[in-house]
Amino acid sequence: MMGKIACANVLSDLYAMGVTECDNMLMLLGVSTKMTEKERDVVIPLIMRGFKDSALEAGKTCTTVTGGQTVVNPWCTIGGVATTVCQPNEYIVPDNAVVGDVLVLTKPLGTQVAVNAHQWLDQPERWNRIKLVVSEEDVRKAYHRAMDSMARLNRIASRLMHKYNAHGATDITGFGLLGHAQTLASHQKNEVSFVIHNLPVIAKMAAVAKACGNMFQLLQGHSAETSGGLLICLPREQAAAYCKDIEKQEGYQAWIIGIVEKGNRTARIIDKPRVIEVPAKE
Incomplete structure (x- = not known):
């Protein structure tokens, strides 16, 4: 694996x-x-x-x-x-986002939290910090979902970028969602900024992150991901069809998580983003 x-x-x-x-x-x-x-x-x-x-x-x-x-x-x-x-x-040069585009994410967040929580099953002092918000079964399911997600190729997501006229993308890895969003925003030709409203997170991992204080900074977009999804700038009218198509082909969801607005080539997550609990695939 x-x-x-x-x-x-x-x-x-x-x-x-x-x-x-x-x-x-x-x-x-x-x-x-x-x-x-x-x-x-x-x-x-x-x-x-x-x-x-x-x-x-x-x-x-x-x-x-x-x-x-x-x-x-x-x-x-x-x-x-x-x-x-x-x-x-x-290829698609990642610099053509325009005002009115939306941001689509093709894999859930929370892989770092899931892997750590799984390791803590054998560490009582760590497990005691999170056992009130999550069960051992929840942790095992989240871990397997994380493994499945990280091992899944972004190939179909990439192919569909052409079909639905994507204006640019980046993959989400070690710098977390916000770090990679900021890098992508900084390279845009137009004066735009990214605003993220929704955070799709592997089930129960947002609660685990919260129980650990601000250790992971998951909801702030700083939690590292490994082999995460693509963050894609898509025309608003194409985004829903893109998400529907990727789910049809792969059996996995993608989510509209934010918008592109006029700005100074930065990215931010709103103060209280909506957390979308992404269930473990049975």
Whole structure:
């Protein structure tokens, strides 16, 4: 699963540009010095297999990982590089948002919270902070939803950007929703700003984040996501159809979370955003 998530995350840099075909991938692997030889021989091939399986899922033009680099360090890490050669009509430059566009998000937030909460099931001092707002079953469901979400490719979301005339997009990863929204806003040709009103969050994870004080800053848009969804600027009249189409093709929801208005190329989340509880997929 770790390999699948890493590969999906790498490919999202292409998908955010509307590029749906990958020509070549490299794998960057860090083998932990803390692993025993037996652990290494079991774990590392599994991680590599997950990465390769995800690359295969990305399409016929990206069935092989052609190289990369392996290092030894204290941590077990994996990443990669995805490259492609394409025509101008095959990519969408992320700088054409106009006043009146809406913002669509294609995966729920809260992956960092879900993974941490799952780790805390075995840490009584941590678990005691959140057990009043969430059950062990809730945490396990949220964890599996997070794994499923992070491993899912943004390929269909990217392909539909062309169909519904997207004006630009970015993928949501380590800098959180607001960090990536601000970066996207800062690169717009027009004098616009993004205002986010809705936050789709994996079920119960907003309550967990709140119970931890401001540790995650989830509702402020600063909680890190890994292999998150695409944040897309779409014409208002096309957005609902986009969301309906992606749900029809993938079986997963996308959400209209904000608007593009006249402004100075910044992004913000309103003081009391509406939290949309996204149920775990059974």
